[in-house]
Amino acid sequence: MTEAIDFRQAGLSAANPFRPWREGIFAALAWGATAVVTWGLPDVIQWGATGLFAILSGLVALVFLALAFLVPLRGWQGGTLTHYGPWFIALGLWLLGWEIVTAKLGWLPKPFFSPPQGLLHVYVTDWDRLLICVAYTARLWGLGFFLGIAVGFVAGVGLGWSKRFAYWGMPLLKLIGPVPASAWIPCAFFIFPSTFHASVFLVALASGIPVAILTASGISQVNRAYYDVARTLGASARWQVRNVAIPAALPNVFVGLFMGLYYSFAVLVVAEMLGAKFGLGWYLQFNTAYSAYANVYAALVVMALICAGLVRALFVVRDRVLGWQKGIL
Amino acid sequence: MPDHTAVRPLGLSFDRVSHGYDIGKTVLPVLEDVTLDIQPGEFVALLGPSGCGKSTLLRLAAGLEVPVRGRVSGDGTPITAPGPDRILVFQDATLFPWRTVRGNVEAGPEARGELAAKRARVDEALALVGLETFGEAFPHQLSGGMAQRAAIARALVNDPRLLLLDEPLGKLDSLTRLNLQKDLVRLWQARGFTAILVTHDVEEALLLADRVILFSPRPARIVQEVRVDSPHPRRRDDPALIAMRSALLANLGVLEDV
Numbered sequence: 001m002t003e004a005i006d007f008r009q010a011g012l013s014a015a016n017p018f019r020p021w022r023e024g025i026f027a028a029l030a031w032g033a034t035a036v037v038t039w040g041l042p043d044v045i046q047w048g049a050t051g052l053f054a055i056l057s058g059l060v061a062l063v064f065l066a067l068a069f070l071v072p073l074r075g076w077q078g079g080t081l082t083h084y085g086p087w088f089i090a091l092g093l094w095l096l097g098w099e100i101v102t103a104k105l106g107w108l109p110k111p112f113f114s115p116p117q118g119l120l121h122v123y124v125t126d127w128d129r130l131l132i133c134v135a136y137t138a139r140l141w142g143l144g145f146f147l148g149i150a151v152g153f154v155a156g157v158g159l160g161w162s163k164r165f166a167y168w169g170m171p172l173l174k175l176i177g178p179v180p181a182s183a184w185i186p187c188a189f190f191i192f193p194s195t196f197h198a199s200v201f202l203v204a205l206a207s208g209i210p211v212a213i214l215t216a217s218g219i220s221q222v223n224r225a226y227y228d229v230a231r232t233l234g235a236s237a238r239w240q241v242r243n244v245a246i247p248a249a250l251p252n253v254f255v256g257l258f259m260g261l262y263y264s265f266a267v268l269v270v271a272e273m274l275g276a277k278f279g280l281g282w283y284l285q286f287n288t289a290y291s292a293y294a295n296v297y298a299a300l301v302v303m304a305l306i307c308a309g310l311v312r313a314l315f316v317v318r319d320r321v322l323g324w325q326k327g328i329l
Numbered sequence: 330m331p332d333h334t335a336v337r338p339l340g341l342s343f344d345r346v347s348h349g350y351d352i353g354k355t356v357l358p359v360l361e362d363v364t365l366d367i368q369p370g371e372f373v374a375l376l377g378p379s380g381c382g383k384s385t386l387l388r389l390a391a392g393l394e395v396p397v398r399g400r401v402s403g404d405g406t407p408i409t410a411p412g413p414d415r416i417l418v419f420q421d422a423t424l425f426p427w428r429t430v431r432g433n434v435e436a437g438p439e440a441r442g443e444l445a446a447k448r449a450r451v452d453e454a455l456a457l458v459g460l461e462t463f464g465e466a467f468p469h470q471l472s473g474g475m476a477q478r479a480a481i482a483r484a485l486v487n488d489p490r491l492l493l494l495d496e497p498l499g500k501l502d503s504l505t506r507l508n509l510q511k512d513l514v515r516l517w518q519a520r521g522f523t524a525i526l527v528t529h530d531v532e533e534a535l536l537l538a539d540r541v542i543l544f545s546p547r548p549a550r551i552v553q554e555v556r557v558d559s560p561h562p563r564r565r566d567d568p569a570l571i572a573m574r575s576a577l578l579a580n581l582g583v584l585e586d587v
């Protein structure tokens with residue numbers, strides 16, 4: 001029985017010694033087609049880095065081709081790389097379509113749309129300014145977000161735990177929660193000594209409010225029986241807050257953190273609206289004003305990638321902290 | 330278990346205690362004029378129909394509730410707040426789901442700042458309930474019976490002077506149940522704490538307790554008290570026990586051979 005199976009498997013591998021990674025080949029084809037179309041067909045309108053874009057997509061196609069053969073050789077099937085196979089194909093097709101409807105056919109016209117090489121051109125020529133902008137935004141966002149979630153968390157614990165604090169705090173929070181960030185601008189710029197402080201305040205507010213609301217509701221929903229257990233064990237109120245209320249509310253706190261993360265990115269443009277000299281939000285506005293939409297798209301892509309990276313990081317943190325939840329949800 | 334851990338047991342008395350819960354407009358009467366004296370070191374079992382108020386009685390003894398009328402006192406002092414010398418093992422285990430089993434057992438000593446001195450006791454308690462290999466497991470990885478045993482370990486590690494057990498063996502299979510019943514008696518004899526056990530199982534009550542108290546349906550009144558004098562270890566086919574069992578079951582309104 002075992003021998004028969006062994007024989008069949010041997011026969012199979014003799015007839016087909018080696019199966020390349022199929023999605024890798026398709027990805028190579030998609031990216032290769034992008035390269036050929038970009039290089040071969042004439043542009044309706046002249047754009048910056050057409051040649052470079054063709055070469056880069058061609059290189060990516062070659063990398064996928066090489067990977068298509070490396071994957072079975074190295075036994076990488078089932079890894080992260082092959083998991084994203086369909087995405088690599090889709091990305092190549094997307095670039096191909098984008099290239100055709102903008103640069104090659106001109107259906108999506110200048111200056112509102114830009115072909116991929118237009119964005120590439122921005123990265124090649126304006127990378128230094130973009131990098132500075134990323135650094136400035138990172139400083140503003142980092143300060144604002146971490147300040148906001150720290151204050152929001154502490155306030156949320158207070159609101160959820162103390163009836164008196166909730167009596168005064170909850171209505172206030174509900175009142176200021178829905179106010180859009182831009183409405184704070186006059187107030188913030190009057191109160192704070194510098195525009196930078198005011199901008200940090202706006203980011204902090206955007207990230208802190210959802211954290212505060214969700215922390216408070218999480219803590220007020222904790223099963224009373226856990227407090228009964230803690231009290232019979234002789235726990236002080238302080239211990240109950242730290243070891244019962246907060247851990248029990250953490251799943252909610254993380255929902256608040258995810259919301260705060262998204263809001264803080266959405267508010268960056270507003271926060272960098274006035275007085276900022278650098279920053280991705282500033283870059284977006286500056287280039288919108290000059291109708292340099294390729295730059296706008298280029299900066300948006302950078303922002304989206306950073307935000308996605310941070311969301312990913314937050315997921316990792318959550319899975320570590322809330323490991324005890326595995327199997328409950 | 331070495332008896333260096335013997336405790337000074339608590340004497341408990343309910344003096345004409347009535348209690349009820351506020352349910353919107355009216356008060357739901359739960360306990361009615363209950364007077365009960367429990368000697369230090371006594372093992373008392375409470376029997377009664379479901380919903381009659383047994384858990385409520387334990388909550389009063391633990392100090393989690395203050396009676397509407399009457400007085401609950403421990404060694405003569407009124408009980409008004411919970412404290413670690415009166416530990417309640419809840420009807421459902423209510424382990425902290427974010428702590429490991431060991432973390433749960435450590436909770437009491439940790440909360441009182443005694444953890445450093447009690448680490449060995451934590452291991453002892455885990456071993457006693459047969460969970461020594463599950464110290465690092467989280468509650469959601471335990472079966473219902475294991476969770477119940479973890480809750481017992483979490484209570485025992487505090488050396489309570491009064492141990493309140495709310496159907497702690499209800500979810501266990503019969504073999505584990507028998508073993509844990511023996512362990513419970515052994516522990517009670519070794520450490521000498523006062524014990525109150527709520528159970529639905531008449532036989533279990535008679536096997537473990539010095540005194541079995543039978544309550545009426547809600548609002549609970551004491552209907553019958555049975556003193557069990559047979560020495561431990563008791564046998565379930567002891568004719569004296571069988572006679573008492575029949576009497577109790579008759580009073581519970583149940584035919585013996587059901």
Ligand SMILES: Nc1ncnc2c1ncn2[C@@H]1O[C@H](COP(=O)(O)OP(=O)(O)OP(=O)(O)O)[C@@H](O)[C@H]1O
Nearest residue numbers: 350352357359378379380381382383384385386547
């Ligand atoms: N927090 C509460 N609020 C309102 N009513 C309550 C509360 N706790 C218990 N009760 C009511 O009090 C009565 C007695 O409850 P208790 O839990 O003491 O019963 P029990 O004898 O332990 O029942 P079982 O054997 O089913 O556990 C029940 O009718 C229940 O509905």
Ligand SMILES: [Mg+2]
Nearest residue numbers: 383384420495
């Ligand atoms: Mg009960």
